[in-house]
Amino acid sequence: MSKTAIIIGGGTAGMETASQLARLGVEVDLIEKQPHLGGHLKNWDRLFPNRRNSDEVFDYLEKGMNDGISLHLNAEISNIRKSEEKFTIALQDGKELQSDALVIATGYEVFDARKKEEYGYGIYDNVITSVELEEFFRSNKQKNLLEGVASKRIGIIHCVGSRDEKAGNLYCSKLCCVTGVKQAIEIKELMPDAEIFCFYMDLRMFDRHFEEMYYEAQEKWGIQFIRGRLSEASENTDHTLLVKVEDTLTGLPLKMKVDLLILLVGFVPSPETRRLAAMLGLKEGDDRFLCPADEHTITNSTEIPGVFLAGTVKGPAGIANTITDARATAIQVADYLK
Template sequence: MSKTAIIIGGGVAGMETAGQLNRLGIEVVLIEKQASLGGHLKNWDRLFPDRRESQEVFDYLEKGMNDGISLYLNATISDIREAGGKFTVILEDGRELSSDALVLATGYDLFDARKKEEYGFGIYDNVITSAELEEFFRNNKQKNLFEGVQSKRVGIVHCVGSRDEKVGNLYCSKLCCVTGVKQAIEIRELMPDAEIFCFYMDLRMFDRHFEEMYYEAQEKWGIRFIRGRLSEAAENPDHTILVKVEDTLTGLPLKMKVDLLILLVGFVPSPETKRLAGMLGLKEGDDRFLCPSDEHLLPNSTDHPGVFLAGTLKGPASIAATIVDARAAALQVAEYLVNGER
């Protein structure tokens, strides 16, 4: 009799884990709380660093969903029970699903920029988040965004909700830097005469081709970088935004007017992850993301036999890294189901 795995979460990690397990001959049930698959990927227009269409990645993941995967959309889990090495997942509508293994792939949430009160998100008209900008790009609505904008100066703020103990997030979200540079280039393409500034503390262009993208942003696109964390924003009488930073490379405070301020919001653990982790007694780190049994050697296993982790519920990760992690998780699950090893 074939073994069954339940994957919770139908974003990038969940889709790829499900697809891989399915290809390995394991019966897969995929549960997603929303009406469609794809998670945050569906909110992206183009991906860093090569700016390919996010749709291409989605199409690949979707292909993996073909046969044999039982899909439960709009499904919220009310309880998880365990007996004799078998898991029973109970949905809110009363349906019961059972399996030999569970994979949590419940992802992350975006930081709520309103918590940085001094940046005026939700208060000033021309302060938006990087996610909103991406949505504009995706829906080809940038024109609305820049309507009536005169001098076209754009400020991009790094580390919003990241590296910030005041909002409870000491960690680096690590993908905001490259997102900011990508979006800066994309704005430049739309508005060749715009002045575009990134306000950063240090640019963490850690992955392959990221540093080159930063170079290209400076050399080819004339994006300007000011080292200094945004201290506060205010609204001018003409609805432009006045930003204040310390230009730490000159050692002087600096103010400038921007027409549009974009906040690069970071990753935060999702409440749904916390809820499910509570049901299963899983370990949370100091950063509130979930901890695997061993970060080096067992990055997808938990101390709870039969329960596995995949993707950004363990912390900020790119789509490329999430896909690799999902494949590793699938292999770990398969090994457990075949050999009984975690």
């Protein structure tokens, strides 16, 4: 009789882990609380650094959803029990699933920008998040982002909810920098006469081709990068925004008017990740992401035998790294099930 694994979370990490495990002959139950697979990938329009359509990556992941994988969509977990090497998961619809191994791939959610009250998200009309901008790109590609606005000056704020002690998140979300650069270029493609200002603390262009994108943004598109953190945004009578920033390279305070403010929201562990961690007794780090058994050498297993981690439950990661991590998890699970 073949061995079984339950994967919780049908985003990039969960889909790829499921696909690889099925390929290795493991029977997989993939549980997703949404009515569809894909997680956050479905919200992205194009991916950095080459700006390919995110649907292409989703199509690749979906092709892996073959025989050997039972999908459970719209499925909420009410309880997990472990007994005699077996995991039993009770779903809210009364169904029960059993397996020999469990993979937590419940990922992240974006930082709730309303917590940075001084930026006015949810209060001022023209403050949006990077996620909302992606939604706009996905659904309104032919439209101007700022219809009818003459000046079209846009501010992009980096590190919203990341590297921010006040927000309770000391960690870097890693991918907001490159997302900001990507989105700035995409806005310029849509609105060549827009003026774009990125307000950053550091630009952490850590991965391949990221630095090149940053150069392209400046040299080809004339996007301006100002080192300084936004102190506050206020609304003018015409619904434009007054932003106050300290330019830390010149050491001078800066005040300017923008038509639109885009907040690059960082990663926080999803509530489901935290709920399952509490249910299973998994260890959370200071940053509230889950801890693997060893930070360097055993990055896909946990201290609980049979419980594995995949993707952004362990911290911020991009699509490519998430897929690589999911494959590593699949190998670890298969090895454990031998």
